[in-house]
Amino acid sequence: MKTFTKLAMAGALSLGLAAPVFAEGIYTPNLSYRTGPFAATGIPLMNGQADYMAMLNARDGGIGGVPIDFDECETGYSTEKGVECYERTKAQAVVTQPWSTGITLQVLPKTNTDNIPILAPGYGFSPMANGKVFQWAFNPPASYWDAASMIMQYIAGGDMGSLSGKKIVLLHLDHPFGKEPIPVLEAMAAEYGFELVPIPVGLKEMQNQSAQWLQIRRERPDNVVMWGWGAMNAGAITEAVKTKYPMDQFIGVWWAGHDEDLKQVGADGKGYKSISWSMPQPDAPVMADIKTHVVDAGLSQQEDLNSVFYQRGLVISMILAEGIKAAQDNFGKGEINAEELRWGLENLDISAERLEELGMTGMVPPFKTSCSDHTGHSGGWMLEWDGEKFVQASDLLMADAAFIAPLEEEKSAEYAEANAPWPMNEACE
Template identity: 85%
Template sequence: MKTFRTLALATAVSLVGVGAMAEGIFAPNLTYRTGPFAATGIPLMDGQKDYMTMLNERDGGIGGVPIMFEECETGYSTEKGVECYERTKANAVVTQPWSTGITLQVLPKTNTDMIPILAPGYGFSPMANGKVFQWAFNPPASYWDAASMIVQDIAAGDLGSLNGKKIALLHLDHPFGKEPIPVLEAMAAEYGFELVLIPVGLKEMQNQSAQWLQIRKERPDNVVMWGWGAMNAGAITEAVKTKYPMDQFIGVWWSGHDADLKQVGEAGKGYKSISWSMPQPDAPLLADLKTHVYDKGMSEAEDTNAVFYQRGLVISMILAEAIAKAQEIHGTGEINAAQLRDGLENLDISEARLEELGMSGMVPPFSTSCDNHTGHSGAWMLEWDGEKFVQASDLLMADAAFIAPLEAEKSAEYAEANAPWPVNESCN
């Protein structure tokens, strides 16, 4: 069996050969395996952990340096998340907040603590602007990318057809759930559709009767769900109960959890979710995981083919590739946080690289740069077929021309509100 390596170029390996004697790279993860969001958090965290375990078991880490991938439990609480950040930051090369609320609290600290934030597919969308947010990264796609792609899918590529239609945004009443609103409001004004905002409070996640009563009254052409954790299962159950057409119900990538749809089975057929990751049960990576992790009893994962578990694998791959790139750039194995920032800013996840990693088709190719900290990879639409999620579209791409001015505007507003805020004027 061919072994697929996650190390960078051979030249990088020679540069960091001293890594065999290194203590390790501390990469903490602010997890939530408890609380109302645990059902969605656990498979993601399992995927992340298993990928790093595989690298340590198979390769001795990255560039010969072991990865110390420790978890700090937040329960998705912003307060606990900030406590975890403060507890782990002394030796950390990265912060993985795992909550838009935590990300927003940590973001102002980045310019002084100089520890990069890695928030794959979440966080504050204007973080894409690397000139302003020099220490924050949200590859491979942002929430604003997701909103753009969802609306394009609803319009079947003809945005003019949206004129006079009504789209409801069923969203968690939390910073995460409010993220798409600026783009959706701008698109509603541009293309003539009515946007109806329907918030779901943290205490209402499992009882959304009031929200679905409003949906029945409003009779929207489509419902877009920006949900997480228990909210998703509650919304899908209510949609089935009220006989809302499931083929008019679309979720963000955190609302495409297999277990939520398995609760309703065939009745959920037609529900869709945008996704920048795609499960690949036959990916060569899975064979390496079986040999080096599963067969050794080192994994707690229940379903290794699930959307969220495999997305966790992709997330840790992004971090591992950034570490390897930083080692290559700086010629050292035990990188620090500032050096990892350079790795995150120079990612090149190409089709060829994904094939080398044994991960072809698991994520679209993307790259980052000093002014592009997201990569804007594009995403696929997944659809529930009654038993599992299947691919329902070719690769969709966000409308960059529409989103970029809004990113510039909102990042400038953030910098002004948090002045003095350093901006990288040399980045072109």
Template identity: 75%
Template sequence: MKLWKKLAAATALTVIAGGAMAEGLYAPNMAYRTGPFAALGIPLMNGQADYMTMLNERDGGVGGVPVDFSECETGYSTEKGVECYEKTKGTAIVTQPWSTGITLQVLPKTNVDEIPILAPGYGFSPMSEGGTFQWAYNPPASYWDGAYMIVSHIAGGDMSTLKGKKIAFLHLDHPFGKEPLPLLEQMAEEHGFELVPVPVGLKEMQNQSAQWLQIRRERPDNVIMWGWGAMNSAAIQEAVKTRYPMDQFYGVWWAGHDPDLAAVGEEGKGYKSISWSMPQPDSGLMADIKKYVIDTGKTQTTEDQLNSVFYQRGLVMSMMLAEGIKAAQEHTGNATIGPKDLRWGLENLNITDEKLAELGMEGMVPPFSTSCSNHTGHSGAWILEWDGAKFTQASDLLQADQSVIKSLAEAKAAEYADANAPWPVVECDS
């Protein structure tokens, strides 16, 4: 008998003995379906929710235990996010902050409350250092990974070609937008290019005329955009309006949203976004999503979202959580797990090509694994390019130089621990 069937049988016996339904696995998600970032939040949250709904409908949950994936709306507000954390932490097995600002606020709390943070592809990059950040996980790649890979792609893989170049860094003036600066500043000094930070305030997101006037004046060789929500679409439209060469314009993985480019169509051709996920419309997973979720009306997803970058990225994110739960169940032999168990599961993810094939997710995310010392996995990513109508893969799998990333992460993790002393740090064997 397969392990999940054994776990399900054990759960059923518990239910019968107790005379009531098991409560299941409470894995709340801090959603932002409202506010200035809702255009990105909605497809991401839909993808995450649909994956868990599919597991509940097809498999009875994870290991036969239903997953309660209730949402707590934050509107991307740090204050509301902390309120959601406090409201849910008592019974939740995980916290999913969905904002770098919220992540930074709850990070010290999770050490005390002993509940893991799962922040796929976002949050504080040094969280990769598992010995320091024992309860925080940001697979499959960090913002520093993404920034390095973008610069490497600009350089054509030869960093010496960057000498004398000028790169503008158009970023949201928020912890998320500032996150890559330490790495970019280090790379600029090491490789001899000029980095021009161009911050965009929250109130300026939809009116960036001043920022694009600065970009026109600076005449950078490339623009890297670290944007979110309404900022991205406004920036892309300003780039078109000012005739900035779109093939020299790169975005982080949150700046590769299909509708933002569809709004400019052919004029956006050449725009690029780094991405650790890749839509696969004909995958086995999408067939199951359609059968168990879409066709049965158990979704908030619209037909035009299904093959989009962000919706399918949401599916990948919930897969990481589900696989962490499975790993914890297998490790403990218990179907119903707690936060400490999930911490072990998230620390022992092993998403191989074979595992992706088993899940019907071939090509949707690069393989990666986590460990005590590596809470990110550093999967690598692809460059997606807008062809005038859709995003297409425009590179082989890129990788960040982990000797550069790790040395900076170790230094910043140590700084964080010192600034927040006494901060528990453990030694990891791997």
């Protein structure tokens, strides 16, 4: 018997039901990381995810009338602990949410035999976009390769030819996550004639990057692109300020756009940017419901409801909830299983109209998934630190699908061959 979280219990109590109802509910565990070197980013993300499901339980009785048991299994962002959590939760779960590219890569082959979908919104292995190859893996609404494409288009001002002769430093965590953009950036460098200089940051160097920033000073790059996470981001931003690197030439991936990291340098961080597939919307109707049903009820651990990462957590749980709803509607029942959720995640239609119904207009760009496209490639916005907070700094940017799609095809085929025999979805056109 699994242990029910306070969130799940609160959902039951709000319905006047006893806790055992969750044996018949929908179990959606989250492989959280509220501890360890990445906790500063993990906590608001996990709070956002938990609060959205708590709101659905309290306001709607769950999804389709079925309560959601949103349990957490703490990994500390450790791949080994993440695999242990996966094994511990998979029997009753309809989904696994790994919360690490390293964990995702470890459980990816297991999902083919366990028949459980991976949901990794905006992270994981970018070729998972190819649903024909990765039947059980989903990384909506945008992949890391989408992020790299959008960042480079922003730097180029829309004219990729203008990148010729430029020098771009990729300051990245020396971890599977940090290495994700390298294949697409190398391909872009070859195509558009810029020099790519990867500079890794080891896990033990995250808070002391003096050697890396000394190299950046020597390289004198036109831009620094940061694939950072947790303590690495704060360390890099602090070093950039200390070495007087132009902050308007410094752009991070969406996990390097955390409010608290920039608050440490305040006005000195003005001009720093981060690509983002989510956008805080303090006045969105869903935020009023979160406050009424979760915060005011004493069920939330979050203080700043308007932070980028907290509201991104809300969007992530919305994506899961919409997958559950799609599966319920298609199969005509509330108690769905993992295979039915796989269908739901493969048929997401997060339209502008649906976002309005959810009270989440502007919090994520509209997107759709299909059996062949498990990402949706939503696009994103550039956020800029104005000295006090992140503000929108661009219109919606879209990744270059014509450039990325062949690379997705190539790398997913390589993965399948290296892990043969690998089951394909031959029915997917």
